[in-house]
Amino acid sequence: MITKLTDQIWIVHGLNNGRYPYSHSLYIKDSGILVDAGADPDEIDRLREGEGIETVMMTHYHEDHFTYLSRVPDAQVWASEADAPAFGSLETLLAYESAAGTEWEAPYRKLLTEKFHFTPRKIARGITDGEELLFGKTRAVAVVSPGHSQGHLCLHFPDEEILFMADYDLTEFGPWYGDARCGIEDLRRSVRRLAKIDARICVTSHEGPTYQGSIAEKAEAYLATISGREQALREFLRKPRTRAEIISRRLFCGQGNDWWWLDYAEWSLFLKHMDEMMLRGEASFEDGRYRLLP
Numbered sequence: 359m360i361t362k363l364t365d366q367i368w369i370v371h372g373l374n375n376g377r378y379p380y381s382h383s384l385y386i387k388d389s390g391i392l393v394d395a396g397a398d399p400d401e402i403d404r405l406r407e408g409e410g411i412e413t414v415m416m417t418h419y420h421e422d423h424f425t426y427l428s429r430v431p432d433a434q435v436w437a438s439e440a441d442a443p444a445f446g447s448l449e450t451l452l453a454y455e456s457a458a459g460t461e462w463e464a465p466y467r468k469l470l471t472e473k474f475h476f477t478p479r480k481i482a483r484g485i486t487d488g489e490e491l492l493f494g495k496t497r498a499v500a501v502v503s504p505g506h507s508q509g510h511l512c513l514h515f516p517d518e519e520i521l522f523m524a525d526y527d528l529t530e531f532g533p534w535y536g537d538a539r540c541g542i543e544d545l546r547r548s549v550r551r552l553a554k555i556d557a558r559i560c561v562t563s564h565e566g567p568t569y570q571g572s573i574a575e576k577a578e579a580y581l582a583t584i585s586g587r588e589q590a591l592r593e594f595l596r597k598p599r600t601r602a603e604i605i606s607r608r609l610f611c612g613q614g615n616d617w618w619w620l621d622y623a624e625w626s627l628f629l630k631h632m633d634e635m636m637l638r639g640e641a642s643f644e645d646g647r648y649r650l651l652p
């Protein structure tokens with residue numbers, strides 16, 4: 359499904375309301391720009407044959423955003439400079455997704471190539487924070503917002519007062535900050551920066567997808583899930599715990615589903631909380647166990 363925010367700026371709705379493995383896309387008609395390629399294969403095919411897709415601008419390198427990139431082999435691909443290397447190399451992608459060197463590297467590699475059709479793409483244009491992009495008469499300002507990925511790219515259309523926040527998706531699950539080169543503090547800063555941008559309509563990559571008016575309150579509720587997770591973690595670490603115990607407890611991702619990806623997610627998020635707590639001198643790792651310090 360496609361809905362039009364303005365004459366030029368369209369939303370290509372992700373299947374299943376943009377829940378993983380799908381994500382909502384924007385389409386800017388004037389220059390045939392598709393923002394992300396994980397929405398809906400039929401709509402992407404239709405756009406390619408109809409209005410045309412000249413360029414796919416990637417908000418970041420996560421698989422649910424590039425699923426159908428292989429259906430537009432002739433389009434240029436743009437991404438932020440910081441995320442660009444992941445599009446050209448599966449090894450770099452696995453490293454950025456913090457799966458390299460773990461027991462999840464092999465299944466992740468299989469997932470990326472078989473289910474998400476990863477094919478290396480050269481980035482034709484590397485985008486940096488604050489850059490102004492002109493698509494016909496439509497102006498967009500790049501907002502590089504680290505935390506979800508290091509080069510996570512949001513787009514602000516100042517004339518239309520529209521902000522595409524991509525994976526700062528305001529969902530109930532809360533934010534993802536498990537990638538290499540990312541940290542919780544970066545993420546907080548990015549979400550608060552986005553919430554301050556004057557926008558009439560915010561669009562996200564998952565669920566939603568549109569939010570009218572100020573998102574300040576929603577953004578704080580979204581960030582509050584981080585302290586909720588930390589609180590649960592503190593409770594659990596009252597007793598020293600091993601890596602295996604932490605993963606199988608599934609404090610963040612929930613129990614009852616033994617899909618390996620959730621173990622990967624659990625551990626990746628856990629490590630970011632440990633980074634913060636160790637830095638503050640509140641937790642330690644000794645004799646194979648993580649513990650709270652008195």
Ligand SMILES: [Zn+2]
Nearest residue numbers: 418420506525
């Ligand atoms: Zn993502």
